[in-house]
Amino acid sequence: MQVPTTKSEALAYAKSEVLTSIGADPTVFEGRRKKAKVFRLGGEISPILYWTIAAFMFGLVLELWCFLSYTGRVSPLILPTPTGVLSSAIRLWQAGELWPDIKISVFRIVAGFLASAVLAIPLGILIGAYKGVEAAQEPLNGFIRYIPVPALIPLVMVAAGIGEGAKVLLIFLGTYFQMVLIVADVTRLVPRDLLNASRTLGAKPHQVLFNVLLPATLPGLMETCRTMIGWAWTYLVIAEVVATDSGLGYRIMKAQRFLRTDEIFVGIVILGLLGLLTDLAFKFLQPRLLPWAEEGRNG
Amino acid sequence: MNAVEASSTPILRVENVSKTYKGRKGDTLALEPTTFSIAQGEFVAIVGPSGCGKSTLLHIIGGLIEPSSGQMFLDGQEFFEAGAERGMVFQGYTLFPWLSVRENVKFGPRMQGLPLEEQESRASHFLNEVNLHGFHNHCPKQLSGGMRQRVAIARALANKPRILLMDEPFGALDAQTRAVMQDLVLGIRKREKTTALLITHDIDEAVYLADRIFVMTARPGRFKAEIVVPFGQDRTEAVRDTSEFFELRKQVSHLLHDEGRKVVEAELATARIREG
Numbered sequence: 001m002q003v004p005t006t007k008s009e010a011l012a013y014a015k016s017e018v019l020t021s022i023g024a025d026p027t028v029f030e031g032r033r034k035k036a037k038v039f040r041l042g043g044e045i046s047p048i049l050y051w052t053i054a055a056f057m058f059g060l061v062l063e064l065w066c067f068l069s070y071t072g073r074v075s076p077l078i079l080p081t082p083t084g085v086l087s088s089a090i091r092l093w094q095a096g097e098l099w100p101d102i103k104i105s106v107f108r109i110v111a112g113f114l115a116s117a118v119l120a121i122p123l124g125i126l127i128g129a130y131k132g133v134e135a136a137q138e139p140l141n142g143f144i145r146y147i148p149v150p151a152l153i154p155l156v157m158v159a160a161g162i163g164e165g166a167k168v169l170l171i172f173l174g175t176y177f178q179m180v181l182i183v184a185d186v187t188r189l190v191p192r193d194l195l196n197a198s199r200t201l202g203a204k205p206h207q208v209l210f211n212v213l214l215p216a217t218l219p220g221l222m223e224t225c226r227t228m229i230g231w232a233w234t235y236l237v238i239a240e241v242v243a244t245d246s247g248l249g250y251r252i253m254k255a256q257r258f259l260r261t262d263e264i265f266v267g268i269v270i271l272g273l274l275g276l277l278t279d280l281a282f283k284f285l286q287p288r289l290l291p292w293a294e295e296g297r298n299g
Numbered sequence: 300m301n302a303v304e305a306s307s308t309p310i311l312r313v314e315n316v317s318k319t320y321k322g323r324k325g326d327t328l329a330l331e332p333t334t335f336s337i338a339q340g341e342f343v344a345i346v347g348p349s350g351c352g353k354s355t356l357l358h359i360i361g362g363l364i365e366p367s368s369g370q371m372f373l374d375g376q377e378f379f380e381a382g383a384e385r386g387m388v389f390q391g392y393t394l395f396p397w398l399s400v401r402e403n404v405k406f407g408p409r410m411q412g413l414p415l416e417e418q419e420s421r422a423s424h425f426l427n428e429v430n431l432h433g434f435h436n437h438c439p440k441q442l443s444g445g446m447r448q449r450v451a452i453a454r455a456l457a458n459k460p461r462i463l464l465m466d467e468p469f470g471a472l473d474a475q476t477r478a479v480m481q482d483l484v485l486g487i488r489k490r491e492k493t494t495a496l497l498i499t500h501d502i503d504e505a506v507y508l509a510d511r512i513f514v515m516t517a518r519p520g521r522f523k524a525e526i527v528v529p530f531g532q533d534r535t536e537a538v539r540d541t542s543e544f545f546e547l548r549k550q551v552s553h554l555l556h557d558e559g560r561k562v563v564e565a566e567l568a569t570a571r572i573r574e575g
Contacts, residue, residue, distance in 0.1 A: 196381070201410060
């Protein structure tokens with residue numbers, strides 16, 4: 001851009017300078033055509049704009065929370081103030097109560113999720129690959145997965161007691177049957193032509209399975225794991241709320257007994273943050289572990 | 300029978316191969332019993348209206364679809380399954396996205412357990428054949444449609460197949476890229492002495508590349524006519540401007556035109572029946 005001479009030119013110059021200095025692409029904000037992209041169906045936006053919008057939404061929720069709590073529009077018994085929650089969190093942390101709860105909850109998630117992944121992924125792939133296995137497993141799984149997991153809690157407690165095993169088993173039951181079916185779908189979505197191509201290249205049936213079908217399912221499997229970990233958190237809290245004396249779910253239950261809404265919020269926010277962290281970890285790992293995968297597509 | 304076929308033993312022989320699809324409303328005949336053969340070094344094209352079963356026929360020969368009747372022989376040996384000696388190039392993109400360009404081309408030789416040096420030398424040789432010297436370590440998703448099909452051709456050739464089967468390989472490409480790819484195939488055919496069977500709906504492509512063209516009827520598919528293209532394997536782009544080329548093109552075009560009309564009429568009739 002030339003040296004600005006008129007007032008409007010100077011303004012435009014200053015605007016683009018500012019945008020460039022904060023690392024934003026000035027063209028994103030310039031011009032009607034570019035501006036409309038944010039609301040264009042399937043349109044792409046720059047990562048900076050994406051994260052700006054995301055941060056703005058977090059800020060909006062926080063602001064709404066501040067407004068409702070500090071002004072006393074909602075009783076502190078239902079909605080504590082953000083500073084109140086923060087100070088409770090610090091207090092609980094310093095008392096050494098928070099960390100053991102987080103640790104045991106994360107352990108249960110990891111154990112339950114791993115157990116179900118280790119069993120569900122191979123079985124799901126076999127269902128997707130072979131009609132015979134599908135007939136043997138899929139209808140049965142479809143039936144079991146509609147049984148609400150909380151309905152199984154009494155049975156689980158009779159069978160596995162109220163120890164660690166029971167929690168892990170509950171997370172397993174909540175995720176395994178769903179996962180089998182999703183993995184089967186992921187496998188079936190592998191383009192048939194990819195398998196056909198390998199056969200015309202002389203691959204034997206076991207080579208097609210291990211050298212083509214398996215790698216082709218990887219992006220879909222990773223996406224499935226990301227979704228299923230989210231489910232695992234839900235079942236963890238169900239398990240911990242019902243019968244246990246540790247974990248984040250237990251902390252929330254205990255806080256409720258003493259009407260400590262601020263401590264309930266500490267538990268809820270930590271659960272939310274851990275969930276967000278897992279999600280971000282997957283988003284970070286996906287393009288690094290599977291750089292070849294086409295975005296938004298399976299195989 | 301033409302001179303080429305009579306003078307040498309056929310590489311591929313297809314005898315009375317047909318395909319019937321079983322459905323709830325009864326059986327649909329997709330391909331009438333079809334018989335033909337392809338001689339060593341011959342380039343044969345099959346053209347036909349959409350849905351005539353030409354692609355089905357190629358998939359049957361590739362061993363990917365089971366025929367309802369008939370027999371197929373490669374070098375006199377009957378075959379049933381897919382195999383490396385019948386390399387295939389598909390219409391869609393079928394490169395393995397997790398493998399580099401070079402690894403894709405090595406796939407066939409690797410599956411057959413050939414020695415590593417042999418795998419490497421074949422990959423280098425056939426990637427050169429398709430003019431992709433600088434792209435060995437690229438990922439398929441970094442390549443354009445035309446480049447992906449080049450790799451697919453190199454990958455099929457790396458097995459040194461007896462015959463190369465191509466199912467509308469350039470159907471998804473734009474006209475300019477398609478013309479470049481056709482010249483590429485012409486060059487490969489001459490240097491590698493490739494025997495090939497090409498499915499296409501592009502009349503120009505068939506006349507430009509093939510020694511013989513089979514024209515198929517609308518569904519159920521049947522070979523309606525056989526046209527011999529006398530240009531030989533040393534033809535160049537100049538052949539496109541000859542009157543013979545125009546004449547052959549017109550001939551195929553007329554044969555196809557009737558079939559195209561039949562397809563549209565049949566579709567309209569079915570739609571009317573559905574509406575009651």
